[in-house]
Amino acid sequence: MAEHSGTKPAQHQDHQPGEERQMRPRPHYEPRFPGSMRLEGKVALITGGDSGIGRAVAALFAREGARVAIVYLEETEDAKATQDIVEAEGSECFSIEGDVGDPAFCDHAVKQVMDRFGRLDVLVNNAAEQHPRKDVRDIPPGQIERTFRTNVYGYFFMVQAALDYLKPGAAIVNTASVTAYRGSSHLMDYAATRGAVVSFTRSLASSLADRRIRVNGVAPGPIWTPLIPASFDADHVAEFGGDTPLGRPGEPNEVAPCHLFLACDDSSYMTGQVLHPNGGDLMAS
Known part of the structure; x- marks a missing residue:
């Protein structure tokens, strides 16, 4: 198990959602333990799978036996690197470029997964964007719409596209x-x-319980992903995560095991729940 300490060096990227290949140090995506084939024979679709938490989830799912499809917005080099990582784990992977805020694209992405792999067992909604503003009056309507379209609408659209293909046990x-x-x-x-995602998770879990499709969530704290230097100035990045009880930001491979637990049968008696890898902040869930 790798040891982590302290915050990260000051740095900034000018374009969201950011590129992992530009980060120093690079986020830790590598699975930390041998796999036990908990997703053997399964197919997973991961949005925002090119970098950050999505990359770590893709790598861990592959180690656990899943075939993987990742959706990304435009970071082709990062997506190719993630595909190489999954394939190095001995699994199959392909990437799909597009915007999850477009329902037609979500339909297209799920159809590609079905055409390629013939099944879909795990959907990980992970793509997101954020744009800091200190005054609520400074948040333009276009930013509000864009943030909700990616972070909320995209989750709805992917579920709507996938639901006809998800079987009991998904x-x-x-x-x-x-x-x-x-x-x-x-x-x-x-x-x-993010509050809407929690409510969506709980509501969808209730709706799909009789179909034996489990729906759960993961609510990370400050995690070292490309979204951080792409969102904040260099001074903020240098302090990022320092106010947690553990005194540092988390790494993507410290979050991915939560996704694995909720994706596999280890959590077969859980639905509508949220896990909190957040560095020690106590949350009322």
Whole structure:
């Protein structure tokens, strides 16, 4: 198990959602333990799978025996790197470029998975964007719409596209955020979308329980992903995660095991729940 300490060096990227290949140090995506084939024979579709938490989830799912499809917006080099990582784990992977805020694209992505693999067992809704603003009056309507379209509409659209293909025993895992529970004075629209994801997760879990499709969520705290240097200035990045009880940001491979647990039969008696890998902040879930 790797040891982690402290915050990260100051840095900034000018374009969201950011590129992992530009980060220093690179986020830790590598699975930390041998696999036990908990997803053997399964197929997983992961949005935002090119980098950050999505990359770590793809790598871990592959180690556990899943074939993987990743959806990404435009970061082709990062997506190719993730595909190489999955294939190095001995699994199959392909990437699909597009915007989850477009329902037609979500239909297209799921159809590609079915055409390629013939089944879909796990949907991980993970793609997100955020745009800091200190004053609510400074949040333009276009930013609110765009943030909700990616972070909320995209989750709805992917579920709508996938649902006809998910069979009893399938799992949906939605990535939310600690901001859904404690709010954020500088990410108000983003925090609102993460709260919506928690409510969506609970409602969808209730709706799909009789179909034996489980729906759960993961609400990470500050995690070292490309979205951080792409969202904040260098000074903020240098302090990122330092205010957690553990005193540092988390790594993607410290979050991915939560997604694995909720995707596999280890969590067969859980639905409508949210896990909290957040560095020690206590949340009322």
